[in-house]
Amino acid sequence: QVQLVQSGAEVKKPGASVKVSCKASGYTFTSYGISWVRQAPGQGLEWMGWISAYNGNTNYAQKLQGRVTMTTDTSTSTAYMELRSLRSDDTAVYYCARVPLPTLFFDYWGQGTLVTVSS
Amino acid sequence: EIVLTQSPGTLSLSPGERATLSCRASQSVSSSYLAWYQQKPGQAPRLLIYGASSRATGIPDRFSGSGSGTDFTLTISRLEPEDFAVYYCQQYGSSPGTFGGGTKVEIK
Numbered sequence: 001q002v003q004l005v006q007s008g009a010e011v012k013k014p015g016a017s018v019k020v021s022c023k024a025s026g027y028t029f030t031s032y033g034i035s036w037v038r039q040a041p042g043q044g045l046e047w048m049g050w051i052s053a054y055n056g057n058t059n060y061a062q063k064l065q066g067r068v069t070m071t072t073d074t075s076t077s078t079a080y081m082e083l084r085s086l087r088s089d090d091t092a093v094y095y096c097a098r099v100p101l102p103t104l105f106f107d108y109w110g111q112g113t114l115v116t117v118s119s
Numbered sequence: 120e121i122v123l124t125q126s127p128g129t130l131s132l133s134p135g136e137r138a139t140l141s142c143r144a145s146q147s148v149s150s151s152y153l154a155w156y157q158q159k160p161g162q163a164p165r166l167l168i169y170g171a172s173s174r175a176t177g178i179p180d181r182f183s184g185s186g187s188g189t190d191f192t193l194t195i196s197r198l199e200p201e202d203f204a205v206y207y208c209q210q211y212g213s214s215p216g217t218f219g220g221g222t223k224v225e226i227k
Contacts (some may be wrong), residue, residue: 090180105166106156
Protein backbone atom coordinates (compact mmCIF):
# COMPACT_ATOMS: atom_id res chain seq x y z
CA GLN A 1 0.00 0.00 0.00
CA VAL A 2 1.17 3.53 -0.70
CA GLN A 3 2.63 5.23 2.36
CA LEU A 4 4.31 8.57 2.92
CA VAL A 5 5.98 8.85 6.32
CA GLN A 6 7.24 12.26 7.42
CA SER A 7 9.83 13.28 9.97
CA GLY A 8 8.89 14.52 13.42
CA ALA A 9 7.88 17.89 14.80
CA GLU A 10 10.38 20.74 14.85
CA VAL A 11 10.76 23.91 16.89
CA LYS A 12 12.88 26.62 15.31
CA LYS A 13 13.85 30.20 16.07
CA PRO A 14 13.11 33.03 13.63
CA GLY A 15 15.75 33.21 10.93
CA ALA A 16 16.65 29.52 11.17
CA SER A 17 16.06 26.79 8.58
CA VAL A 18 14.10 23.57 8.73
CA LYS A 19 14.32 20.44 6.59
CA VAL A 20 11.40 18.02 6.56
CA SER A 21 11.65 14.53 5.09
CA CYS A 22 9.00 12.34 3.47
CA LYS A 23 9.81 8.65 2.92
CA ALA A 24 7.72 6.91 0.29
CA SER A 25 6.90 3.22 0.00
CA GLY A 26 4.47 0.95 -1.82
CA TYR A 27 4.98 2.39 -5.31
CA THR A 28 7.68 3.24 -7.86
CA PHE A 29 9.05 6.49 -6.47
CA THR A 30 10.38 7.85 -9.75
CA SER A 31 7.05 7.46 -11.54
CA TYR A 32 5.43 10.27 -9.54
CA GLY A 33 6.08 13.68 -8.15
CA ILE A 34 5.91 14.95 -4.60
CA SER A 35 4.19 18.14 -3.61
CA TRP A 36 4.33 20.04 -0.34
CA VAL A 37 1.29 21.71 1.19
CA ARG A 38 1.15 23.59 4.48
CA GLN A 39 -1.63 24.48 6.86
CA ALA A 40 -1.29 27.19 9.49
CA PRO A 41 -3.16 26.58 12.76
CA GLY A 42 -6.91 26.76 12.17
CA GLN A 43 -6.42 27.82 8.56
CA GLY A 44 -6.81 26.36 5.09
CA LEU A 45 -4.37 24.61 2.77
CA GLU A 46 -1.54 26.37 0.95
CA TRP A 47 0.33 24.77 -1.96
CA MET A 48 4.09 25.28 -1.68
CA GLY A 49 5.39 23.56 -4.80
CA TRP A 50 6.25 20.22 -6.32
CA ILE A 51 9.19 18.18 -7.51
CA SER A 52 9.37 15.43 -10.09
CA ALA A 53 11.04 12.37 -8.57
CA TYR A 54 11.85 11.29 -12.14
CA ASN A 55 14.05 14.20 -13.22
CA GLY A 56 14.17 16.62 -10.28
CA ASN A 57 12.23 19.38 -12.02
CA THR A 58 10.63 21.76 -9.55
CA ASN A 59 7.93 24.41 -9.46
CA TYR A 60 7.66 26.61 -6.37
CA ALA A 61 4.95 28.97 -5.22
CA GLN A 62 6.03 32.49 -6.05
CA LYS A 63 5.67 33.75 -2.47
CA LEU A 64 8.23 31.17 -1.31
CA GLN A 65 10.74 31.58 -4.16
CA GLY A 66 14.23 31.98 -2.78
CA ARG A 67 13.36 30.50 0.62
CA VAL A 68 12.27 26.97 -0.28
CA THR A 69 14.14 24.07 -1.85
CA MET A 70 12.65 20.68 -2.66
CA THR A 71 14.85 17.69 -3.39
CA THR A 72 14.61 13.93 -3.68
CA ASP A 73 16.89 10.99 -2.96
CA THR A 74 15.85 8.21 -5.30
CA SER A 75 18.15 5.69 -3.59
CA THR A 76 16.01 5.90 -0.44
CA SER A 77 12.70 7.02 -2.01
CA THR A 78 12.73 10.10 0.17
CA ALA A 79 11.70 13.66 -0.59
CA TYR A 80 12.88 16.70 1.33
CA MET A 81 11.60 20.23 1.79
CA GLU A 82 13.90 22.88 3.22
CA LEU A 83 12.55 26.28 4.24
CA ARG A 84 15.00 29.03 5.19
CA SER A 85 14.78 32.38 6.97
CA LEU A 86 11.87 31.16 9.03
CA ARG A 87 9.30 33.63 10.34
CA SER A 88 6.53 33.22 12.87
CA ASP A 89 3.96 32.98 10.08
CA ASP A 90 5.72 29.86 8.79
CA THR A 91 4.34 28.02 11.82
CA ALA A 92 2.19 25.31 10.28
CA VAL A 93 1.70 21.63 9.66
CA TYR A 94 3.64 20.68 6.55
CA TYR A 95 2.33 17.82 4.42
CA CYS A 96 3.95 15.95 1.57
CA ALA A 97 1.66 14.40 -1.01
CA ARG A 98 2.10 12.17 -4.02
CA VAL A 99 1.43 13.76 -7.39
CA PRO A 100 0.51 11.64 -10.44
CA LEU A 101 2.38 13.84 -12.90
CA PRO A 102 1.64 15.47 -15.29
CA THR A 103 -1.62 16.13 -13.45
CA LEU A 104 -1.15 17.99 -10.20
CA PHE A 105 -3.71 16.72 -7.75
CA PHE A 106 -2.62 14.88 -4.60
CA ASP A 107 -3.68 11.26 -4.31
CA TYR A 108 -1.83 10.16 -1.13
CA TRP A 109 -0.68 12.30 1.77
CA GLY A 110 1.85 12.05 4.55
CA GLN A 111 0.75 12.39 8.16
CA GLY A 112 2.06 15.95 8.47
CA THR A 113 4.93 17.58 10.35
CA LEU A 114 4.33 20.46 12.76
CA VAL A 115 6.93 23.19 12.44
CA THR A 116 6.77 25.83 15.14
CA VAL A 117 8.72 29.05 14.73
CA SER A 118 9.11 30.88 18.01
CA SER A 119 11.73 32.93 19.80
CA GLU B 120 -3.72 33.13 -9.88
CA ILE B 121 -7.14 31.49 -9.82
CA VAL B 122 -9.11 32.21 -6.66
CA LEU B 123 -11.54 29.52 -5.50
CA THR B 124 -14.51 30.54 -3.36
CA GLN B 125 -16.32 27.79 -1.48
CA SER B 126 -19.85 28.12 -0.15
CA PRO B 127 -21.38 27.87 2.27
CA GLY B 128 -18.72 28.27 4.91
CA THR B 129 -20.58 25.90 7.21
CA LEU B 130 -23.32 23.41 6.40
CA SER B 131 -25.39 22.05 9.30
CA LEU B 132 -27.14 18.82 8.38
CA SER B 133 -28.34 15.57 9.93
CA PRO B 134 -27.12 12.07 9.06
CA GLY B 135 -29.01 10.74 6.05
CA GLU B 136 -29.48 14.17 4.50
CA ARG B 137 -28.02 15.33 1.19
CA ALA B 138 -25.11 17.78 1.19
CA THR B 139 -24.35 20.12 -1.71
CA LEU B 140 -21.07 22.03 -1.61
CA SER B 141 -20.11 24.72 -4.11
CA CYS B 142 -16.73 25.81 -5.45
CA ARG B 143 -16.59 28.84 -7.75
CA ALA B 144 -13.43 29.87 -9.61
CA SER B 145 -12.41 33.43 -10.51
CA GLN B 146 -11.62 32.23 -14.04
CA SER B 147 -12.22 29.08 -16.02
CA VAL B 148 -10.46 25.96 -14.75
CA SER B 149 -8.80 24.34 -17.74
CA SER B 150 -9.74 20.76 -18.62
CA SER B 151 -11.88 20.52 -15.48
CA TYR B 152 -8.73 20.06 -13.42
CA LEU B 153 -10.64 20.35 -10.15
CA ALA B 154 -10.23 18.09 -7.11
CA TRP B 155 -12.05 17.72 -3.80
CA TYR B 156 -10.52 16.66 -0.49
CA GLN B 157 -11.94 15.74 2.90
CA GLN B 158 -10.11 16.63 6.10
CA LYS B 159 -11.00 15.51 9.61
CA PRO B 160 -9.52 17.14 12.74
CA GLY B 161 -5.89 16.16 13.31
CA GLN B 162 -5.69 14.23 10.04
CA ALA B 163 -4.21 14.83 6.62
CA PRO B 164 -6.58 15.62 3.76
CA ARG B 165 -7.91 12.70 1.72
CA LEU B 166 -8.56 12.84 -2.02
CA LEU B 167 -12.22 12.28 -2.90
CA ILE B 168 -12.66 13.52 -6.48
CA TYR B 169 -10.29 14.51 -9.31
CA GLY B 170 -10.96 15.73 -12.82
CA ALA B 171 -14.13 17.33 -11.44
CA SER B 172 -16.09 14.06 -11.41
CA SER B 173 -13.82 11.00 -11.07
CA ARG B 174 -13.92 9.27 -7.69
CA ALA B 175 -10.57 8.37 -6.16
CA THR B 176 -9.74 4.81 -5.21
CA GLY B 177 -11.88 3.50 -2.38
CA ILE B 178 -14.25 6.48 -2.22
CA PRO B 179 -17.90 5.47 -1.70
CA ASP B 180 -20.34 6.25 -4.49
CA ARG B 181 -22.38 8.55 -2.24
CA PHE B 182 -19.71 11.16 -3.10
CA SER B 183 -20.04 12.70 -6.54
CA GLY B 184 -18.53 15.71 -8.28
CA SER B 185 -19.84 17.76 -11.17
CA GLY B 186 -19.31 21.02 -12.99
CA SER B 187 -17.02 22.71 -15.47
CA GLY B 188 -15.63 26.11 -16.31
CA THR B 189 -16.00 28.20 -13.16
CA ASP B 190 -18.70 26.33 -11.21
CA PHE B 191 -18.19 23.00 -9.49
CA THR B 192 -20.21 20.99 -6.99
CA LEU B 193 -19.50 18.18 -4.55
CA THR B 194 -22.59 16.20 -3.56
CA ILE B 195 -22.85 13.72 -0.71
CA SER B 196 -26.08 11.87 -1.39
CA ARG B 197 -26.74 10.62 2.16
CA LEU B 198 -24.54 11.79 4.98
CA GLU B 199 -22.95 9.10 7.11
CA PRO B 200 -21.58 9.94 10.60
CA GLU B 201 -18.00 9.72 9.27
CA ASP B 202 -18.69 12.35 6.57
CA PHE B 203 -18.80 15.27 9.00
CA ALA B 204 -15.57 17.08 8.20
CA VAL B 205 -14.09 20.01 6.27
CA TYR B 206 -14.05 19.81 2.47
CA TYR B 207 -11.64 21.66 0.19
CA CYS B 208 -11.65 22.14 -3.55
CA GLN B 209 -8.38 22.57 -5.46
CA GLN B 210 -7.70 23.63 -9.04
CA TYR B 211 -4.62 22.22 -10.73
CA GLY B 212 -5.13 23.44 -14.26
CA SER B 213 -2.89 26.45 -13.91
CA SER B 214 0.06 27.31 -11.72
CA PRO B 215 -0.01 27.97 -8.86
CA GLY B 216 -2.43 25.29 -7.84
CA THR B 217 -4.86 26.89 -5.43
CA PHE B 218 -7.28 25.70 -2.77
CA GLY B 219 -10.62 27.04 -1.73
CA GLY B 220 -11.15 28.18 1.84
CA GLY B 221 -13.13 25.08 2.79
CA THR B 222 -16.67 24.13 3.76
CA LYS B 223 -17.30 22.61 7.17
CA VAL B 224 -20.08 20.01 7.24
CA GLU B 225 -21.29 19.75 10.82
CA ILE B 226 -23.92 17.72 12.60
CA LYS B 227 -27.16 19.63 13.07
